[in-house]
Amino acid sequence: MSHPTETRRPIRRALISVYDKTGLEELATVLDQAGVEILSTGSTAATIAAAGISVTPVEKVTGFPECLEGRVKTLHPHIHAGILADCTKPTHLAELNELNVTPIDLVVVNLYPFTATVAAGTDFAGCIEQIDIGGPTMIRAAAKNHSCVAVVTNPQAYREIAEEIRAGGFTASHRFQLAAQAFSHTAAYDAAVASWFAGQNTQTPAVVGGQWELIETLRYGENPQQKGAVYRTKTLGFGGELTEANGIANAQQLSGKAMSYNNYTDGDAALRAAYDHTEPCVAIIKHANPCGIAIGTDIAQAHLKAHACDPVSAFGGVIAVNRPVSVTLAKQIAPIFTEVVIAPDYEPGAAEILATKKNLRVLKVVPPHRETAEFKQISGGLVVQEPDTLTDRGDNPANWTLVSGKAADETTLKDLEFAWKAVRAVRSNAILLVKDGASVGVGMGQVNRVDSCTLAVTRANTLGERATADAAQTQVKTADETEATVEKTAPPQRAQGAVAASDAFFPFADGLQILIDAGVKAVVQPGGSIRDEEVIAAAQAAGITMYFTGNRHFSH
Structure with missing residues (x-):
C-alpha cells in the first residue's frame, strides 16, 4: 500500500x-x-x-x-x-x-x-x-x-x-x-x-520459469545468520503439465509454533517418503533422512514400527503420514518431542490432543503432485530434471531379475518391495535394512557404499540394543498400583534375517559382504556394475537371494 x-x-x-x-x-x-x-x-x-x-x-x-x-x-x-x-x-x-x-x-x-x-x-x-x-x-x-x-x-x-x-x-x-x-x-x-x-517435441525447454508468490518471511533460513522466506508456486513442467498449488508450502497449520526453513525442507522430504507407499505409512525424518519409515495395518501401528527403528533420532523429528491421524496415533506422538506432524486430515479429537503440545507444529496438507520439473540452484544457474518416481519398469518386482539364491517367498518379497520404495527416501549412498514392513537400519549420506553398509548394520544392532535397554527400565503399574519392572531380554541383532535395499549398484563385493556377515537374507539392488559377476558370486557363495532391478534411485 x-x-x-x-x-x-x-x-x-x-x-x-x-x-x-x-x-x-x-x-x-x-x-x-x-x-x-x-x-x-x-x-x-x-x-x-x-x-x-x-x-x-x-x-x-x-x-x-x-x-x-x-x-x-x-x-x-x-x-x-x-x-x-x-x-x-x-x-x-x-x-x-x-x-x-x-x-x-x-x-x-x-x-x-x-x-x-x-x-x-x-x-x-x-x-x-x-x-x-x-x-x-x-x-x-x-x-x-x-x-x-x-x-x-x-x-x-x-x-x-x-x-x-x-x-x-x-x-x-x-x-x-x-x-x-x-x-x-x-x-x-x-x-x-x-x-x-x-x-x-519432448525437448528440454530452452527457458524454464514460474511464478512464486511470497507466503511469509521466516525468522531465518537454514542458520540464524541467513534470511529466509517461503513461497508458493504454480508453473509448468517439461511436458507442459500444471503443478497444483498444494503440498507443504500450502499447508493449513492447525496449531503450534511458526514453521521454520528446516521444518519446511524436512517436512517435504517426509511427505515424499510417506506418499511413496499406498499402504498406511509413517515416515519420521531428521535432517532430510529417515530415522524410521514403516507401513502397517493402520497408521498407529505403522508409527510404532517406524519409531522403533531409531527412537533416539526420532527426538525432534518430523512425522508425515499418508492417512488421517487417529486418536490412537495422536496419543502415541504426544509424549515424544516432535517438531512437525503432517497429515492429510485428523480424526475428531486427534488434532486437539496434539494441540496441547504448544511447540508442536500440526499441519494439514493436500498430498503433493510431483509430475513436474525439479529445480536445484547452483552457482550461476540451475540444474533441472524430471522427478524420480516409482513408475519405472524396474520398480515392479515382477520385472526384477533373480541373480542369486532361491526366489523370495511372499513375505520376503513384500519386504524387498517396501525396502526398494523406501530406500528412495534415504540420501545416497543409501542402504536400508527392513523387517516386517519397517526399517530397522539406515545407512545414509556416506561417500562410499561400504561405509553405508557398515552404518546400516551398526545402527540396526546398536539401536536395537538400546531400545531393549530402555524397555527394561520401563515401569508399569499393577492393579494394586505397585510398580513392576519389565523383564530384561537379550538385545536383538536386528540385521539378522532382515532384507536390504541399495539405491545404486555395489561397485565391489565388499559392501555386500558386510550385509551377508550381518545375517541379511535377501538384497535388492539395481545391478549394472562392471564387477556384477564378483558381487553375484559373493551372494551365491553365501546362499542369499539377490535381485537386480535395472534402475537406481539416487537422492542427493
Missing part, C-alpha cells in the same frame, strides 16, 4: 480487458462513481454495460473493429500510445494532442487461462488459441510506463485498488509495486508457454 504522505496521481481514464471477470462489476462501479472513463473490449465491455455502467468500446477509440476471431482488439497506436506516453515529458503530451490520443491512467488486464487449458487436456489447436497476445502487450506497456500508469493483473487486488481510487489515485511507490507484480505475471506466463512448446 501507499504511504499516506505520498502524492497521488488521479485516474481519469481506465482500460479494462479481462478473461476472469471476478469482481469486475464492483470495480467498474467504483471507477464510474469516481468519474473515470472506462474503455473496454468484447465480453468485458458487454458485462460492464449489462450492469448499467457507461463504457466505451475499444473499437470506437481505434476506429477499427475487432477482427480475426478476436485475435486483434487492442493492438493499435490509439491504445498503446495512450498507455506508453510519458506524462512528465511535454513533447509526449504535445504529440498525443497532435495525434488526437488521450492518455490512459489505469490498465486492468488478466490473461487467457493457458495453464488451466493445458491442464484440462485440451488439444494442440485449443491450447494455441489460449496464448494471449494483446493482454501481455498491454500489461508490459503499462508496467514499463508505471511512472504514469497503474497496472492491475490480479482480481484479488480489486478491493485494494478501489480504496486507492476513492483516496484520489495511486502513488508512485504503489504503481512501482504493481508494475513489479505485472512483469512477474507476464514472465511466468511466457515461461509456461515456452515450456509447453518444448514439451510438444
Whole structure:
C-alpha cells in the first residue's frame, strides 16, 4: 500500500480487458462513481454495460473493429500510445494532442487461462488459441510506463485498488509495486508457454520459469545468520503439465509454533517418503533422512514400527503420514518431542490432543503432485530434471531379475518391495535394512557404499540394543498400583534375517559382504556394475537371494 504522505496521481481514464471477470462489476462501479472513463473490449465491455455502467468500446477509440476471431482488439497506436506516453515529458503530451490520443491512467488486464487449458487436456489447436497476445502487450506497456500508469493483473487486488481510487489515485511507490507484480505475471506466463512448446517435441525447454508468490518471511533460513522466506508456486513442467498449488508450502497449520526453513525442507522430504507407499505409512525424518519409515495395518501401528527403528533420532523429528491421524496415533506422538506432524486430515479429537503440545507444529496438507520439473540452484544457474518416481519398469518386482539364491517367498518379497520404495527416501549412498514392513537400519549420506553398509548394520544392532535397554527400565503399574519392572531380554541383532535395499549398484563385493556377515537374507539392488559377476558370486557363495532391478534411485 501507499504511504499516506505520498502524492497521488488521479485516474481519469481506465482500460479494462479481462478473461476472469471476478469482481469486475464492483470495480467498474467504483471507477464510474469516481468519474473515470472506462474503455473496454468484447465480453468485458458487454458485462460492464449489462450492469448499467457507461463504457466505451475499444473499437470506437481505434476506429477499427475487432477482427480475426478476436485475435486483434487492442493492438493499435490509439491504445498503446495512450498507455506508453510519458506524462512528465511535454513533447509526449504535445504529440498525443497532435495525434488526437488521450492518455490512459489505469490498465486492468488478466490473461487467457493457458495453464488451466493445458491442464484440462485440451488439444494442440485449443491450447494455441489460449496464448494471449494483446493482454501481455498491454500489461508490459503499462508496467514499463508505471511512472504514469497503474497496472492491475490480479482480481484479488480489486478491493485494494478501489480504496486507492476513492483516496484520489495511486502513488508512485504503489504503481512501482504493481508494475513489479505485472512483469512477474507476464514472465511466468511466457515461461509456461515456452515450456509447453518444448514439451510438444519432448525437448528440454530452452527457458524454464514460474511464478512464486511470497507466503511469509521466516525468522531465518537454514542458520540464524541467513534470511529466509517461503513461497508458493504454480508453473509448468517439461511436458507442459500444471503443478497444483498444494503440498507443504500450502499447508493449513492447525496449531503450534511458526514453521521454520528446516521444518519446511524436512517436512517435504517426509511427505515424499510417506506418499511413496499406498499402504498406511509413517515416515519420521531428521535432517532430510529417515530415522524410521514403516507401513502397517493402520497408521498407529505403522508409527510404532517406524519409531522403533531409531527412537533416539526420532527426538525432534518430523512425522508425515499418508492417512488421517487417529486418536490412537495422536496419543502415541504426544509424549515424544516432535517438531512437525503432517497429515492429510485428523480424526475428531486427534488434532486437539496434539494441540496441547504448544511447540508442536500440526499441519494439514493436500498430498503433493510431483509430475513436474525439479529445480536445484547452483552457482550461476540451475540444474533441472524430471522427478524420480516409482513408475519405472524396474520398480515392479515382477520385472526384477533373480541373480542369486532361491526366489523370495511372499513375505520376503513384500519386504524387498517396501525396502526398494523406501530406500528412495534415504540420501545416497543409501542402504536400508527392513523387517516386517519397517526399517530397522539406515545407512545414509556416506561417500562410499561400504561405509553405508557398515552404518546400516551398526545402527540396526546398536539401536536395537538400546531400545531393549530402555524397555527394561520401563515401569508399569499393577492393579494394586505397585510398580513392576519389565523383564530384561537379550538385545536383538536386528540385521539378522532382515532384507536390504541399495539405491545404486555395489561397485565391489565388499559392501555386500558386510550385509551377508550381518545375517541379511535377501538384497535388492539395481545391478549394472562392471564387477556384477564378483558381487553375484559373493551372494551365491553365501546362499542369499539377490535381485537386480535395472534402475537406481539416487537422492542427493
